[in-house]
Amino acid sequence: MRLGFSIGTLGPVASGPDEQLKLVGEAERLGYESVWASEGYGADPATTLAWLAAGTERVELGSGIIQISGRTAVATAMAAATIDRLSGGRFRLGLGTSGPQVTEGWHGRRYERPLAHLRDYVQVVRTALAREPVRHTGPTLELPLPDSRGKALSMAIGPVRQPLPIHLAAMGPKAIALAGEIADGWLPIHFPPEHVAESLGHLRTGAALAGRDPAGIAVSPMVMAMVDDDADYARDVVRPMLALYLGGMGSREVNFYNRLAHRLGFAAAAARVQDAYLDGGMGEAMEELPDDVVDALALCGTPGRVRERLEAYREAGATTLIVGLNAPTLDDRLEQLGWLAELNS
Structure with missing residues (x-):
């Protein structure tokens, strides 16, 4: 099991770009597999990751996650292809439905049929990233519009990686099954290792529907982390x-x-x-x-307890554990990155 590092919803805007780049650079030096930027109603993850791409060389960069209510599917595909090219093929696209609070209260869109929308959205993103003409008729998305004066277009650029990995945030059984059916990875959040293991059955169910091998689907839980003797x-x-x-x-x-x-x-x-x-x-x-x-x-908890929980996540089937840090200072967060890497070794 590898480690990933989540810089949260504010990222470099909150702690300053220089501090954030120090953290990400340290994560890369320590061998963290990936760095993830999330989206709420603060910093834009695509912009953040494009900036981080310029300051790193090896670490994978992921959106964890981009809310599908905030931009059209083709706009997301354009951002994903751009970041992948800027990073030399290191981008992973994490997507999620969010919830009514952000979808309706912030983006002004109805939170309706979220899983059907997510399925349509992923299909359109994949078509666009493959640089094929985007034609789609689904329950929540239709391109081009049936009465449109426009024609189906193909994206002018593509990602370095084909296909570009798409990971889905999912918490309920149906959403987890959908991730198993259509995604390259699953991003659960606040799942204890015991619940990760229990939920893998839903992931396998979805994979079976699509005739896929579930062993090829990345399982990357996101957790808040803090190690201390107290x-x-x-x-x-x-x-x-x-x-x-x-x-x-x-x-x-x-x-x-x-x-x-x-x-x-x-x-x-x-x-x-x-x-x-x-x-x-x-x-x-x-x-x-x-x-x-x-x-x-x-x-x-203590180093001993954290080591035990890391092992529990590994045994549960996690391929990458993405840690978020809330330690009060930059030095504290740098120390936490090192401590967690050591305990996971």
Whole structure:
């Protein structure tokens, strides 16, 4: 199992481009397989990754993930091909549906038939990246429009790699099966190793539908990570991000991360965290987030415990474990990169 590093939704804009490049350069030096930029309502991941491509030589670069509601499928294909060319063939395209909060509240688009939309979207992206005329008729996308005065076009450039790897973020059984059917990789987030192992059955089901070998599908869980001799301190470092996801990443009615916690057996705690976040704020939500939930959803604790959890992810079938860091300073984050690499060796 290799390690990846997620720079989050703010990336170089939050910590400064020089600091972020130091982190990514250190990850590359330490042998991290990949660096990922995510998307919320902050920094643009495509721009960030294009910039990181210029400052690195070997590390793979991934979008983890680009929200399909934020840009058309062909716009995503153009960005993917561009980054792959700028990086010399090191780009991986991670896609996801996001949820109603961002789709409707930020992008102003209805969150309807997300899995059908994701399937259509991936098909159009693959056609465009192959530089074939983009013709598609699906339940959520049609190109060209039936009453259009335009004709089907082919993209003027292509990626270095053909086919360019596409990874899908997926949390529920149907979404995981879809990843197994149409994607080159699966990106679960906040999945304990035990749940990764259980969910691989859904991935295999999707792969079987398409006549694919599931062994060829990358499994890359994303987790918040913090190693420290003081286990309580390690939990406190990752607790704010987990409280945000469980409490604020969605409405009271639809929060996929909160639903995941319910499925994992933490229904009561997840409900308390969400109520505290929506009725009070981050501080109140953190107070309601118990240690056992933090221990399950994050890679945190003493070096011995983190080593054990890394081994558990390896045994569960993870091919790459993507770690996000919330340590307070640049030096702390650099230290964490080294510590995690050592524990995974």
